[in-house]
Every structure is written in structure tokens, then in C-alpha cells.
Amino acid sequence: MTRSAPDSCPGVLRLHQAADGPLARIRLPGGRLRPDQLLTLAEAARDLGDGRIELTSRGNVQLRRIGDAEELAARLGAADLLPSRTHERVRNIVASPLSGRFGGVADIRELIPRLDDALRAAPDLAELPGRVLFTLDDGRGDVSGLGGDLGIHAVSAQDYALLLGGRDSGVRVPDVRAVEVLLAAAHEFQHLRGEQWRLHEIPDGPARIVAALGLEPTTELLEPFAPQDIPIGWFDQDDGQVSLGAGVRLGALPARTAEFLAAADRPIVVTPWRSLALSDLDEWAAEQVVRVLAPMGLIFDAASPWLLVTACAGQPGCAKSRTDVRADVADAVTEGRISPDGTPQPKQGLSTAEITVPGRQHWSGCDRRCGRPRGHVTDVVAAPDGYRITPPGVG
Numbered sequence: 001m002t003r004s005a006p007d008s009c010p011g012v013l014r015l016h017q018a019a020d021g022p023l024a025r026i027r028l029p030g031g032r033l034r035p036d037q038l039l040t041l042a043e044a045a046r047d048l049g050d051g052r053i054e055l056t057s058r059g060n061v062q063l064r065r066i067g068d069a070e071e072l073a074a075r076l077g078a079a080d081l082l083p084s085r086t087h088e089r090v091r092n093i094v095a096s097p098l099s100g101r102f103g104g105v106a107d108i109r110e111l112i113p114r115l116d117d118a119l120r121a122a123p124d125l126a127e128l129p130g131r132v133l134f135t136l137d138d139g140r141g142d143v144s145g146l147g148g149d150l151g152i153h154a155v156s157a158q159d160y161a162l163l164l165g166g167r168d169s170g171v172r173v174p175d176v177r178a179v180e181v182l183l184a185a186a187h188e189f190q191h192l193r194g195e196q197w198r199l200h201e202i203p204d205g206p207a208r209i210v211a212a213l214g215l216e217p218t219t220e221l222l223e224p225f226a227p228q229d230i231p232i233g234w235f236d237q238d239d240g241q242v243s244l245g246a247g248v249r250l251g252a253l254p255a256r257t258a259e260f261l262a263a264a265d266r267p268i269v270v271t272p273w274r275s276l277a278l279s280d281l282d283e284w285a286a287e288q289v290v291r292v293l294a295p296m297g298l299i300f301d302a303a304s305p306w307l308l309v310t311a312c313a314g315q316p317g318c319a320k321s322r323t324d325v326r327a328d329v330a331d332a333v334t335e336g337r338i339s340p341d342g343t344p345q346p347k348q349g350l351s352t353a354e355i356t357v358p359g360r361q362h363w364s365g366c367d368r369r370c371g372r373p374r375g376h377v378t379d380v381v382a383a384p385d386g387y388r389i390t391p392p393g394v395g
């Protein structure tokens, strides 16, 4: 594929002109946020935007309808949320959100700032496409299956598989060399890519990078990585503390809810499933968080129908949308028309009130289906004659 348009991924310094106003995307390497940074985002959303923080499928956040871009950049800069004006759009790093708390075979937390620092210190990598995604998986397999370009996957506490184009390259690297090898692979991708934005678009791209770096693949490759459940609810950490996984309705966090979350004063991770993880709580504090924030709309029940649905921006944020899909899907959830069980059937020409869909589903305002999650998902798409339902594997 040859690109005819320039990479237009938005950032803080280059806003996207959405139909409902300027949109800013703020990169959060590893999805990590300090409580004071979440508070800054909440205040910016309320003072300068539409009052909500949108969570993205790369563990970043977006603010819509920004009225004063300079003021936003100043506030984010003061909160360490804009550490580079040259590299802001290339800091796309997803990492296992609960690494080091429980599960996994390695603790990848230290690798996140090391990779971010190394990226920002490489002048030519400022020209990486904004769509390039780095993945750091602690071995549990939660982020290696997200279609990254350059990644590592722990195979032991000290050793990582190098992933290229989302698949095991066969190369193994010790933890002390993981960031160095990822950076070298990023440089080589930049050298090879021409007009391409993603590594999988380059013929034999992974093999060419391995050869150019003089790396030696092993013969045993890891299996492709399957999608995993979103971490929702109460999790006991190895150190006796508690992590809470919280779902966010349609990935839009109201500023007021964010302020209450920040008041818990614990580390926060925005996950690539548009949810949150709040960690290092004692049991009493965890119970208080659930007691206060569940009535405000955060989801701590893994069986909630809200966790089955995702939606694109729709109207009024996107001029291509045929309807306000987010309002339509919200109606379907609150009216009990979304259920976990059953077999979805293909249908078309449906009014909003006629839609009843079981299982995981993505609602879109047109056929582009922006933001569709990977995996087994039914499509609910607004067509000229009404909604069309397409189960996975059909059409």
C-alpha cells in the first residue's frame, strides 16, 4: 500500500479538527498517570473542553472541543504530560497494565520510562509515523496481541521475545538489552519504510529488520496471541495490596468522576481496553473507591453489559456519521437490549429501538468502523436505510 495522504495523527500541538471542534490526543506511555496528572486532565476537560476525558485503544487520552490550545499545552506541560514538543506523537507505548502487581513472568514497569526516554533522545525517530505502536508484555499475553509494530514479550524473568509486526520474530534478548534492541529496530523500520506507516505493510519487513540488525532467530516461535478479558473488579496484589479494574462507559470519563479517582491518590493506568486500573490500595481504601465511584458510573462488575459494547465517535464529533451512535448504544444498554448470551443474526434496515444484539459488539456511524476492537465482534453499522447487524465471520 502506498500512502497518498500525510500521517495526520493528532497530538497536543497538532489538533484534529473534528466536526464538533478541535480534538487533542495526549500520549501516556504505558497508560500511566499520576493522580495529579489525572486531576490536570480533568480540570482541562472541564475548563477547556467538553467536560470528558476519552480513553483510547492505545491507552492514551483525548480531549474534545478544545477552546484554547495554547492554554491546554501550557497546563499539560506543567504536569509533565508534554515532555517533548518534537516527539509527542511517537510516544505510543502500551504495556501490561498490572505488571509487577500480580501475574506475568517479568516486571516491565521500569522498561516503560526507559523506552520513552530513549525514543525522545533519538532525533530521527521524531519522524516515525504517529500510528507506530510499541508493546511491552510481561508474559501474560495481554498486550502482545494488540497488533503492535515493535514489541517485547517476556519469556522468563530476564528474557524477552522480540515481536515485529505483532508476531514473534524468533529473536530472544536479555532484559538489559531490550530497550536498545527495540530502538535499533525502530531505526531500521524508519530506514526501510518509505511511505508506509506500519511494519506489517512492508514486504518481509520483520525478516529484513532481523537481518539488518545481525540478530539470530531461534527456531521455537511463540503462538499468535489471543485476545484476553478486560481486567475488571478486585485483584489481590502479590504484596498484599489491592488493584481495582474499572470499566468506563463507552470510554468517556466525566471530569467529575476523574477528580474523585485522583483523590484516591494512587497510581492509575489507562488500559488499551478503554478502562482504568487503580493500584496499591489497602482493602479499606479499595472498598471506599468502589462505594463512591460505582454509583458515579464506573464499572467494577465484569458481567456488566457496558463491557460488551464499544462505539465510534459518531455525531456530533464526526461529520461522516449518519447518527449519534453513542446515544443509540447507550439506549440499547439501559433498556436491556444487550445481553451476554445468544447468537447474533445478520439483519438490516433496523431502527434504533429494534436493535437487540448479544455478545461483544461495535457500533459505528458509517462503514469505516473506526475504533473497532480486534477479535470476535459483531458490527452494528448505521447504513442509509437504518442499522445493519453483521455477526463476526459474516459478510
Ligand code: SF4
Residues within 6 Å of the ligand: 312, 313, 314, 318, 319, 320, 321, 322, 364, 365, 366, 367, 368, 369, 370
Ligand atoms: S466510523 Fe464513520 S462515523 Fe464513526 S468515527 Fe469513523 S468515520 Fe466517523
